[in-house]
Amino acid sequence: MQTVVLAAGRGTRMRPLTDRRLKPMLPVAGRPLVAHTVEAAAEAGASRVVLVVQPDDDSVSDYFGDEHAGVELAYATQTEQRGTADAVRAAAPKLADAPFVVLNGDALYDHDSLAALYERAPAVGAFRVADPTQYGVLLTDEAGERVTGVVEKPADPPSDLVNTGAYALPAEAKRWLDVGESERGELEFTDVLAQACEAFPVSPVAFERWLDVGRPWELLEANEWKLDELDGRVDGDVHADADLAGDVVVEAGATVRSGVVIEGPAYIDAGATVGPNAYVCGATYVGPEAKVGHAVEVKNSVLMADAHAGHLAYVGDSVLGRATNLGAGTKVANLRHDGNAVKMLVKGDVVSTGRRKLGVVLGDGAKTGINTSLNAGVKLPTEGATRPGETVLFDPESEKGRRERGARGDE
Numbered sequence: 001m002q003t004v005v006l007a008a009g010r011g012t013r014m015r016p017l018t019d020r021r022l023k024p025m026l027p028v029a030g031r032p033l034v035a036h037t038v039e040a041a042a043e044a045g046a047s048r049v050v051l052v053v054q055p056d057d058d059s060v061s062d063y064f065g066d067e068h069a070g071v072e073l074a075y076a077t078q079t080e081q082r083g084t085a086d087a088v089r090a091a092a093p094k095l096a097d098a099p100f101v102v103l104n105g106d107a108l109y110d111h112d113s114l115a116a117l118y119e120r121a122p123a124v125g126a127f128r129v130a131d132p133t134q135y136g137v138l139l140t141d142e143a144g145e146r147v148t149g150v151v152e153k154p155a156d157p158p159s160d161l162v163n164t165g166a167y168a169l170p171a172e173a174k175r176w177l178d179v180g181e182s183e184r185g186e187l188e189f190t191d192v193l194a195q196a197c198e199a200f201p202v203s204p205v206a207f208e209r210w211l212d213v214g215r216p217w218e219l220l221e222a223n224e225w226k227l228d229e230l231d232g233r234v235d236g237d238v239h240a241d242a243d244l245a246g247d248v249v250v251e252a253g254a255t256v257r258s259g260v261v262i263e264g265p266a267y268i269d270a271g272a273t274v275g276p277n278a279y280v281c282g283a284t285y286v287g288p289e290a291k292v293g294h295a296v297e298v299k300n301s302v303l304m305a306d307a308h309a310g311h312l313a314y315v316g317d318s319v320l321g322r323a324t325n326l327g328a329g330t331k332v333a334n335l336r337h338d339g340n341a342v343k344m345l346v347k348g349d350v351v352s353t354g355r356r357k358l359g360v361v362l363g364d365g366a367k368t369g370i371n372t373s374l375n376a377g378v379k380l381p382t383e384g385a386t387r388p389g390e391t392v393l394f395d396p397e398s399e400k401g402r403r404e405r406g407a408r409g410d411e
Contacts, residue, residue: 001045001046001047001100001101001118001168002098002099003101003102004049004052004076004100004101004102005034005041005104006052006084006087006088007024008052008078008081009022009105010022010054011214014026014214015363016321016362016364016379016382017363017364020364020382021059022054022057022059022060023106024106025059025060025063026213027223027302027305028226029226029267030251030267033105033106034105034106036226037103037105037108037109038069038071038073038105039069041071041103042070043111044111044117048074049068049071049072049073050074050091051064051075052075052087053075053076060075061075076094083188084188084190085177085187085192088102092177097171098171099169100173101121101167101169102165102167102189104165106212106214107164107211108210108213108225109125109164109207109210113206114166116205117166118168120168120205121170122170122200122202122203124163124167124193124203125164125165125166125167126162126164126204126206126207127210128161128206129160129162132157132160132161132162133157135163136151136162136190137157137159137162140159140161145204146197147202147203150163150194161204163193164212165189165212166205167189170200172199173192173195176191176196179191211225216319216344216361217355219302219319220300220301220302223283223285224283227267227283228283230249230265232248233250234249234250235251236253237250239275242259242261245264246264248264248265249267251267251268251269251272252270253270253271255272255273257273257274258275258277259277260276261278263280263282266280266283266285269287272287272288272289272291274291275293278293278295279296279297281298281299284298284300285301285302287302287305287307290306291307293311294312295312296310296311296313297315298316299315299316299334301317301320301359302318303320304319304320304321304364307321308324308325308326310325310328312328313328313329313330314330315332316334316359317358317359318359318360319360321361321382324362324363324364325366326368326372327368327369327388330368330372331372332359332374333374333376334359335357340356341353341354341355342356344361344377344379353377360375361379362384363379363382368380370388371388372388372392378392378393378396379395381396381397
């Protein structure tokens with residue numbers, strides 16, 4: 001079945017990681033996030049995929065080309081970010097007059113559940129969550145066999161069954177894409193779904209696993225999911241004195257030096273260097289040309305391309321953007337003493353991440369001076385920096401962070 005994959009999102013909640021790239025192009029286990037979506041669609045039954053992209057960004061088409069995972073690809077440009085219905089409308093001229101599937105390029109879907117969606121069209125993917133107030137909640141009939149509507153982020157949710165943003169709809173749905181603006185000022189595809197529910201029996205397809213990758217810690221969760229599916233292989237250069245346990249991928253061109261211990265699942269990408277005498281554990285991705293140096297411990301983290309933790313550093317449950325550099329002795333805290341979930345600043349609001357262990361997020365080009373200490377939940381902005389011996393307790397962009405910088409005379 002022809003499939004539309006939405007890949008034009010900037011991802012403001014994911015900042016600073018998306019200051020310089022599209023959210024669907026963030027790395028997950030050695031491939032962009034959107035590549036996992038396309039591959040899941042191909043396995044589920046996609047015959048052709050139309051990727052909706054930005055007009056000023058060729059990163060998606062440069063990565064994929066004209067084919068991926070055995071499926072033909074085409075591209076449609078969304079000239080303005082006006083919502084999901086507008087994105088699908090941009091793809092409509094490239095769709096045949098036949099049923100089609102719509103998927104978000106910044107989400108992970110388990111393959112078996114996605115295949116069921118393709119088979120049961122018209123249908124919408126459904127998933128049960130602990131806090132449905134942050135999602136679109138699906139309304140169903142009493143038997144739970146037919147979707148009757150969607151309520152966006154309700155204060156009093158009618159159920160815990162939420163919309164995954166995965167739709168399999170009849171060809172007629174293309175005629176319903178000219179929707180009005182929602183209260184958020186966007187053209188929402190859920191309004192198209194509402195019309196489909198009036199015209200057809202739309203089935204809710206329960207997904208066993210699904211992840212909306214919208215905030216920085218969810219990129220960690222995405223990597224945990226996909227790294228856990230790895231089959232270990234070594235194509236790079238691994239020193240005889242290194243110890244690799246569990247499923248570890250060492251790509252061609254990567255180097256693992258003497259005294260290194262890696263406990264998988266872990267992925268060491270092409271051109272990366274680990275060691276000597278480094279320790280890598282948990283679900284960790286070390287990106288192209290990244291460096292984990294002497295006596296560095298990295299646990300359950302993502303180091304993007306050209307990220308450097310040169311020596312004598314600890315990085316736990318963290319995301320380091322491209323070309324970041326940790327000065328010698330930099331330490332990351334990843335656990336609150338009270339045992340509560342770590343909080344993080346997202347679009348001006350401090351929110352719970354739901355994670356008991358979470359370190360830091362560094363935007364591209366961020367650097368720390370030697371012996372820097374970074375508190376759990378801190379984000380450093382793109383090209384941000386700390387001074388030698390500095391302790392950063394709060395996100396520099398938060399009110400507490402601004403007071404902290406003012407007390408030091410930085411403002």
